[in-house]
Amino acid sequence: MSSNAFPDPVTTSSRRWFWPLQGLGWLGYFILHFTAAMGDGKPLHYVTASLSVTACGFVITSLLRLGYRRLWGLPVPRMAAAAVGLLVLATLVQMKLYVAIAFSYCDDCEIRSVFGYLWYFASTLYILLSWSALYFGIKIALQLQQQKEAALRARNAAHAAQIKMLRYQLNPHFLFNTLNAISTLVLDDKPDTAYRMVASLSSFLRHSLDSDPEQQVTLMQEVDALNLYLGIEQVRFGDRLQMLVDVEPAARDALVPSLILQPLIENAIKYAISKREEGGRIELIARIDGDMLDLHLRDDGPGGVEADLAANGHSRVGLANTRERLRVLYGERQHLGISNRESGGADVHVRLPFSTAQDERP
Template identity: 45%
Template sequence: MSLALPRPLELHRQGLFWLLHLGGWGGYFALGYLQAVAHGKPAGYWMVPFTAAATGAVATLGLRMLLRRCWDMPPARLLALVMAAVLACSVVIDTITRGVLVGFCETCAPINHVSRLAYSLNYIYVVLAWAGLYTGIKLYRQLQDETKRVLAARGMAHQAQLKMLRYQLNPHFLFNTLNAISTLVLDRDNATANRMVQGLSSFLRHSLDSDPMQRVTLRQELDALTLYLDIEKVRFAERLRIETEIDEKCWRALLPSLLLQPLVENAIKYAVAKRVEGGLLRIEASRNGAQLVLRVIDDGPGCEALGNGGLQPGNGVGLRNTRERLQVLYGERASVAVRNRRPGIEVTLQLPLETASGISE
């Protein structure tokens, strides 16, 4: 079952059909007329090729209606039906054209049924060419439409996957933040509690309003990350120390929104929250040829699950989320690497370096 085409596209295709149809039969008439002139035919002989072209144009319109109506039939039945229709069209064209031709050539009239049958095949090659061209164009259009539908479905699936990954806010973060606010309220530290509520509101508003399909500059990403870190600073105060080292050439680099947030959240969870003395969180951005290199580093106890090849797939929701987002967007052009630093863990992201003004050289 074929899907209905949008009206502008259908009108465009109808216009293209009539252009090719009338242009093709017009060209057939012009060729026949030039042959008549070349063979010294009488002045009025142009009626013969004109009649053939006009009759052919009308007859093949009927063939077109038949093809459109029976297009979904099994190929063998469709082929048999088309061949019968092509023969019928050839008979109609020859019968009408020969009636005009006899006025210029009396010997051209068929003398028996055998000659009539032979004459009726004169135009079969023209109608076959028309049917072959029409079928080829129709199959090509169907292939194009199917390709577009597949690409659209794949794009929608990628968008859904990215949105799912993007909206997976860690419930531990919300729980811990709300618990910290509750503690501040019980301690009657209303000013700090209010500041923390405002910070949480700003971060959640930014997180939910930002389009997961839209890429942002590194500066915008760090501004959004600051909203999150402001909340954590209220929770951990001086226990959370933050350092950044950003290459000046990377500020306008594009990356998926809130890409670094789950990595920073992991670092705080394991390197800061579980230690009385807190810890250091360092964010770096640099350029390596045509790659943007991002690093999130902490000075925590490290991870025993890390092997020689890095963190195995499936360990860590934040890391898995980040890896899948980069895989969907960039494929093999992006990578995620995790290693122990002793002390701490370093998470390195590499992705194609593109800027707000276009792809960098």
């Protein structure tokens, strides 16, 4: 496949900007050259000399650009040496044309010493060197901007992949537990209960797969997703599992990461509900504290959270993944802590920046 099939963004952008800038630059040169000639007492028809000199400069720098483009991408020492050679050659040609055109309007004009040649060469070199510096400066600036944008896209892609990895690492364990429970129900000859659990699992998985882990949802949408998950667990535990949701009105539309609370609920069920014959209660409490959203997930289980988590590898992984996901999304402006309650049970505290969908609109 030809390398031209995928044009260089730097080359494309520089082409778009080159001709307008080239035209404006040499138009400015023409105005300065002609007004300086009028101030020096030249006749009005000298405008043709100014136009001719400007046209020569326009053509020579356009050709110089073609030479510079061929050098682009070479090692810096080779590119610099070749660029200097092209610049000197272009200066000599432009100086020769300038002298020929200017002297054609003056009968007694001539270069009488080597210093005269040096003056014409230096003045022409100054103009072409300034043009070359501007050309390379713009081209390098465009390349740096392209590299910055490419690095940003790569960082965003890695960020998105990390979030998805952290989210989806939690699903296999939950799926294994649920399928194991369904298998037990079938072996216990409880087909109706097993069917309800399969239906609930299907609804939850459909929601989980349809939701984007990079996107945020309102807190009430997250509660609806939790209800799908709890519908599965309710089949297993029946009246042993009680759930209380207490969300103040101001927090209902707060944005949270999709399915961020599911692994925390899973841990609460594991330690507060399944270990006790009488079951237990889980509370989700949401409040606004200044510019932060405070979430508390509490249970009335036996407590001993630190010891239980140290003994269970998956729980450590689930909480660690949730912490990492929050860190990736919010940086230092987040908190996830877990502690034992004085009245018994555990309290998981999640603190996030408070925002709504209206705040996210540009």
